[in-house]
Amino acid sequence: MPTVVLIRHGRTTANVAGVLAGRTPGVGLDDIGREGAAALAARLDAVHPAVVVSSPLERCVQTATAIAGGREVVTDDGLTECHYGDWTGRSLTDLRREKLWKVVQEHPSGVVFPSGESLRAVQRRAVDAVRARDAALGAEHGPGAVWFAVSHADVIKAVLADALGMHLDHFQRLVVDPCSVSIVSFTERRPFVLRVNDTGGDLGFLRSPARRRRRATRGDAVVGGGAGDAR
Template sequence: MPTVVLVRHGRTTANVAGVLAGRTPGVGLDDTGRAGAAALAQRLEPVRPAVVVSSPLERCVQTATAIAGGREVVTDDGLSECDYGDWTGRSLAELRREKLWKVVQEHPSGVVFPGGESLRAVQQRAVDAVRTRDTELAAEHGPGAVWFAVSHADVIKAVLADALGLHLDHFQRLVVDPCSVSVVSFTERRPFVLRVNDTGGDLGFLAAPARRRRRSTRGDAVVGGGAGDAR
């Protein structure tokens, strides 16, 4: 079966400000995000994707366009950001004081954001979108095809958790930084996870050296994915 390269969009001003942008329209890449997307385009240049698919939100379309190398970018609602409902547009510092925050951290499979979407629904639609597209590309381009899917941190984490056979309650153990690459190859028997949160190195073979990262000592996963490491 084909190999999907899961790309998180570049950094935005909302990421830096610690605001949960969600599906707020008009949230685009900041200067660092644009530079990151351009650098990622260079890393991915040796790869010839059968198709470049993106969440319809601006920050993802901008990233997808940067790495597409002139190819058409196809949008798919299945890859869109979680609908955080009433949490949308609020600061993460404020949201940490909500009772639901602890549930998001410890029991995400039981979370339904007020006025929004459940994380179980996010995982279901995203996995369905990836697997459906993968099957279609296998029929059209053969099992050796590679394709790009540009999406959001929590969405990519949910897809990776499914591929790794992890319960959704464990998906907060995964980290997906801006402009990172995670790679999954689906087969008839099982998915193979080839890379997770790859942010540097030669991607001619979709490979990169491991890097040590500093993380918050709080132990909380950042809802929405955060801004990544300071550059």
């Protein structure tokens, strides 16, 4: 079967502001996000994907266009962001005060966002979309095909959890930063996870206690994925 390169969109102003953008229209890449997408394009230049697929949201389409090398970008609603419902547009600081926040952290398979989507539904439609397209590309291009799927942090984490055989309740243990690459190769017997959250950058953030504290505040995962370590 083919290999899918799961790519999170570049950084946005909403990521930096600590706002849960969700499906809010018009949220595009900031300057660092555009730089990250250009750097990612250079990293992927030697790869010739059979197709570049993207969430329809602007930040993903911008990232996908940057790495597509002139190829057509196909959008797929199965890769779109979680519908966070009434949480959309609110600050993460405020959301941490909600009772549901603790459930999101500890029992995500039981979460249904108010007036929005459940995380189980996110995983189901994202995994179905990835596996169906992977199978179709395998039939058309053969088992050596590679394709790009540009999406969002929680969506990619849900797909990775499925590939790793993890229960959804453990998916908050995964981190998916802006412009990161995670790679899954599906086979008839099992998926193989070849990379997770590969940003190809240096590890300088490990020297900074302040950044480590930001990443690990109260042990909570950042809903929506956060801004990563670039500042």
